[in-house]
């Protein structure tokens with residue numbers, strides 16, 4: 001057994017860390033959070049230039065043809081840096097959807113552009129509050145046209161291409177649509193995490209193509225979520241570690257009652273708990289990365305395990321980081337708010353904890369029944 | 371044991387109900403007012419009719435009502451959506467301290483306008499170097515004639531920017547052990563030399579402030595307690611803090627999550643039908659009811675003239691993390707839409723998102739979760755304090771981050 005990243009992959013990690021420390025310090029997150037720009041364009045361009053958007057795209061489509069292990073490394077580091085860019089939407093969701101279900105023509109048309117960052121992709125799945133279901137879909141695909149509204153769409157205001165979950169005469173369908181066309185209207189919406197933008201997208205007879213088969217859309221979406229969940233979980237673990245590091249650093253320098261607060265067991269045990277949760281999540285993420293990179297049959301189990309444990313770890317670490325900072329942690333000026341906001345964004349973006357807990361047990365049942 | 375009003379209490383409740391129904395401000399009255407003006411309008415109306423701070427003595431603007439009557443009034447008032455919040459520190463913490471430690475003349479001057487809401491008070495305790503460790507505060511007061519001259523900085527002062535008066539603890543002797551070198555005062559927030567800078571919170575607003583003191587003069591007559599007795603006076607304020615902060619009644623609670631669970635789906639059915647949701651709701655319900663009935667027990671003690679003990683610290687210790695977890699859970703129930711925080715598009719106008727962002731502050735304000743747990747362990751269970759390195763030595767020799 002060799003349950004570790006290779007030397008090359010670890011080198012990629014070091015490279016990514018050095019790059020992100022320089023190009024994506026907390027100040028970069030703050031600028032997007034506070035400012036009007038929907039994302040950090042300069043950082044995005046540099047990430048593209050590093051080839052990260054091309055990581056898992058085969059060379060035939062101008063990608064780097066690397067594995068999901070490399071993409072996992074990058075995801076963790078982007079999560080650690082809380083990068084304010086549409087990477088998860090474009091890479092883990094839109095690119096993956098096309099890789100998974102696209103026709104040869106669709107792959108040829110879009111993958112090189114996604115790889116080169118010339119196009120930003122997003123996934124438009126949600127419509128209402130609460131868990132979505134195929135039966136409730138209102139956005140409709142008919143004769144090559146989409147109609148209806150999607151909300152919220154992460155990065156929907158800045159994307160050029162959307163993978164859209166719709167319903168049709170023949171059942172649920174995933175569609176591919178160019179967002180820069182007359183039949184598409186977008187409005188930015190305010191969210192808990194303004195360091196990543198969201199939009200409502202309204203389709204009015206917008207031209208769209210079917211991705212995968214008519215009627216297969218719902219199952220494809222679930223399969224897409226399983227793949228993305230592993231990468232989301234890596235971002236979550238990276239973010240949790242940032243929160244834990246921030247808390248530890250602060251506790252060492254903050255004095256109360258003549259001692260660093262790091263000497264109080266209430267604080268030590270809190271941070272030890274965060275470490276334990278992060279480590280369990282990381283273990284599950286390794287399993288997820290392996291399953292994703294080998295197309296393993298137990299990907300649904302691996303993905304859901306990573307997702308559930310990483311969601312829990314990030315919530316805990318990010319809230320207890322604020323708590324460890326006392327009043328300072330509650331100020332806008334301190335950075336504790338970034339992981340707390342981002343943890344929630346990542347937690348609901350591809351379906352919340354309860355949904356993944358249910359998926360996990362259902363996948364285990366299915367495996368045992370087989 | 372029973373929960374019924376006595377005949378006298380029932381009559382009182384009726385009187386309260388009648389008065390509230392006819393006097394609650396209408397929407398049109400409140401329309402063009404900001405939240406401070408709204409709160410002041412309602413407070414003044416209560417005061418003019420004798421319904422403000424009803425437990426206080428009549429001479430101080432109250433009604434000489436009993437603790438139970440106060441509870442009844444609060445229960446009935448809570449049935450309406452009344453503007454409040456800006457008076458809780460002044461009326462709930464500063465006033466009891468003043469009534470215990472100030473002169474009759476001072477209380478006759480200051481309590482009525484505090485009851486009527488015409489004057490707002492704040493609490494200037496925390497400092498950059500002393501939050502949990504309040505007694506580590508450094509802002510200095512030096513005697514000069516009949517005045518004290520104050521220099522230094524307070525932080526996290528809620529409402530300083532709209533307050534008229536404030537209570538504060540100052541270091542009058544840095545060479546004594548930390549608790550002994552403190553003295554307690556109240557002061558006019560418009561005094562020359564005070565500079566108030568709002569601090570923006572992660573929840574968006576800027577309700578707390580940094581308050582800088584540059585040669586601010588406080589008359590010695592505004593000292594509460596003896597020189598060096600500040601810690602003892604401060605404890606009067608802190609003991610009342612837990613009573614006034616309590617469980618953090620507003621924001622997300624069992625009812626709001628219960629109602630939400632009926633309107634959103636989890637799986638292919640309303641979330642409320644999902645056993646995992648039901649179990650979570652049950653857990654939160656028993657916490658809320660446990661707190662409520664524990665509160666009733668305290669009220670009973672109160673009505674018999676007993677002082678509520680530190681066991682009331684559990685209100686905040688349970689209530690604040692509960693709000694955070696419930697808000698987090700509610701956002702999960704909303705699923706992807708949970709991230710939207712926009713009055714127009716969010717369920718309940720964004721109340722769940724607002725609570726997600728505000729609840730971390732509740733776990734810190736008025737004593738952190740960890741300090742509340744220490745209070746329970748040390749003062750309720752009688753367990754020993756941590757080994758202390760800051761006691762029995764001059765304050766100036768206590769280890770800090772820089773020495």
Ligand SMILES: Cc1cc2nc3c(=O)[nH]c(=O)nc-3n(C[C@H](O)[C@H](O)[C@H](O)COP(=O)(O)OP(=O)(O)OC[C@H]3O[C@@H](n4cnc5c(N)ncnc54)[C@H](O)[C@@H]3O)c2cc1C
Pocket residue numbers: 254255256257261264265266267323324325326327328330459492493494495496497498499500501502503525526527528529578731732734735736737738739740741744
């Ligand atoms: C919304 C809000 C409103 C506020 N309003 C006011 C106000 O109006 N007036 C006012 O005076 N103050 C106010 N405060 C300040 C508040 O009382 C302090 O923030 C609080 O007491 C914590 O102090 P601190 O911020 O210095 O944190 P610290 O004391 O530095 O605490 C940092 C961390 O260390 C932990 N810690 C400290 N000591 C121990 C110990 N012995 N054992 C275990 N853990 C420990 C704490 O629990 C916390 O997790 C407000 C704070 C907030 C957030």
Ligand SMILES: Cc1cc2nc3c(=O)[nH]c(=O)nc-3n(C[C@H](O)[C@H](O)[C@H](O)COP(=O)(O)OP(=O)(O)OC[C@H]3O[C@@H](n4cnc5c(N)ncnc54)[C@H](O)[C@@H]3O)c2cc1C
Pocket residue numbers: 501502503504505549601605608609610611612680683735736737738741745749
């Ligand atoms: C924001 C905030 C809110 C607080 N709320 C409360 C509260 O609701 N109830 C509460 O009991 N404490 C409260 N405290 C105080 C807390 O219990 C600790 O006393 C304080 O945080 C640490 O004090 P210390 O260790 O410096 O002093 P300690 O070592 O606790 O006390 C110093 C001296 O004061 C005396 N003393 C301390 N507490 C009491 C008391 N309750 N009665 C009589 N004498 C006492 C001690 O005997 C000792 O001589 C609060 C503190 C903060 C910062």
